[in-house]
Amino acid sequence: MPETSSRPSKQSVRFIRAREAQACAVMEDYVEMIGDLIRDLGEARTADIAERMGVAHPTATKAITRLKREGLAVSRPYRGVFLTDEGEALANRVRARHRSVVELLVAVGVPRETAELDAEGIEHHVSDRSLEAFNKFLANEAKEGKD
Amino acid sequence: MPETSSRPSKQSVRFIRAREAQACAVMEDYVEMIGDLIRDLGEARTADIAERMGVAHPTATKAITRLKREGLAVSRPYRGVFLTDEGEALANRVRARHRSVVELLVAVGVPRETAELDAEGIEHHVSDRSLEAFNKFLANEAKEGKD
DNA sequence: ACTGAAGTATAGCCAAGGCTAAAAAAAATG
DNA sequence: CATTTTTTTTAGCCTTGGCTATACTTCAGT
Numbered sequence: 001m002p003e004t005s006s007r008p009s010k011q012s013v014r015f016i017r018a019r020e021a022q023a024c025a026v027m028e029d030y031v032e033m034i035g036d037l038i039r040d041l042g043e044a045r046t047a048d049i050a051e052r053m054g055v056a057h058p059t060a061t062k063a064i065t066r067l068k069r070e071g072l073a074v075s076r077p078y079r080g081v082f083l084t085d086e087g088e089a090l091a092n093r094v095r096a097r098h099r100s101v102v103e104l105l106v107a108v109g110v111p112r113e114t115a116e117l118d119a120e121g122i123e124h125h126v127s128d129r130s131l132e133a134f135n136k137f138l139a140n141e142a143k144e145g146k147d
Numbered sequence: 148m149p150e151t152s153s154r155p156s157k158q159s160v161r162f163i164r165a166r167e168a169q170a171c172a173v174m175e176d177y178v179e180m181i182g183d184l185i186r187d188l189g190e191a192r193t194a195d196i197a198e199r200m201g202v203a204h205p206t207a208t209k210a211i212t213r214l215k216r217e218g219l220a221v222s223r224p225y226r227g228v229f230l231t232d233e234g235e236a237l238a239n240r241v242r243a244r245h246r247s248v249v250e251l252l253v254a255v256g257v258p259r260e261t262a263e264l265d266a267e268g269i270e271h272h273v274s275d276r277s278l279e280a281f282n283k284f285l286a287n288e289a290k291e292g293k294d
Numbered sequence: 295a296c297t298g299a300a301g302t303a304t305a306g307c308c309a310a311g312g313c314t315a316a317a318a319a320a321a322a323t324g
Numbered sequence: 325c326a327t328t329t330t331t332t333t334t335a336g337c338c339t340t341g342g343c344t345a346t347a348c349t350t351c352a353g354t
Contacts, residue, residue, distance in 0.1 A: 313342090
């Protein structure tokens, strides 16, 4: 992995970071989706993955190949896809983060339906630091609502 | 064995939407950056654009080519880049949205520095609907803080 | 006015992530 | 048990957005 730049300017850091986050986004989405399918249907089939992700079947197959290469999933030809422990851990992290993002958006006044749509893109760029702040904010809201 | 394959997936919509938003993200970033450079330095040169975006010069050149094709910018070879009216309008929209996202993150408790970093990726997925909610929330915060 | 240093553009490579069309394997049906 | 239908994979193409190396302008300093 070659260094991106010998001396990144201060302004450039955030763009580089955003690009890195984006590079993980698709993998995160597939892993979460596979986790959902296994939970709901007992297995994740290529056709279902593709259909729910809104892509053509071959696109899903390619993504699964990358997932396997990254050690996040396993599968045998013409059989369902399953997550490794690492993949499952990622899926759970992603799912939790997704929920928090949706809830935060709703909490600040975004209509739930819009929140669900926007969260899909937003979530991949929410750092642990921001996520922590979101959860704290939500916990506080819940407490105040109770009084 | 539940027969699930006949059900058309509504979930795919949000992924398709997120992909569309992502496709605009790079263009939006370059347009905003060019606007900033023109404002700060009077012109936007390729080297400065590349340096601030954190990419190699040819990558910036390619992006500028796409911007010109989309009617967002104009330039003559070996000369600076300038925005069309459309490009300038986009830059202003993007800049305002960026500011709102940062302020919202700060308002819910994200440290300012983290907010600046995360906002860069998040902003491209914030719909007009969400943006409206953000601004309303911020205006309300400001008012309550004043009392 | 020349020459060398900056700055800019082009050529060509790569991987990701879309697509369609076609082949291959598995499953279902007569 | 053969045949058809469904599902999955493979092959091959495209664009985006990175990169390096090289070529071409422009500009500045003698």
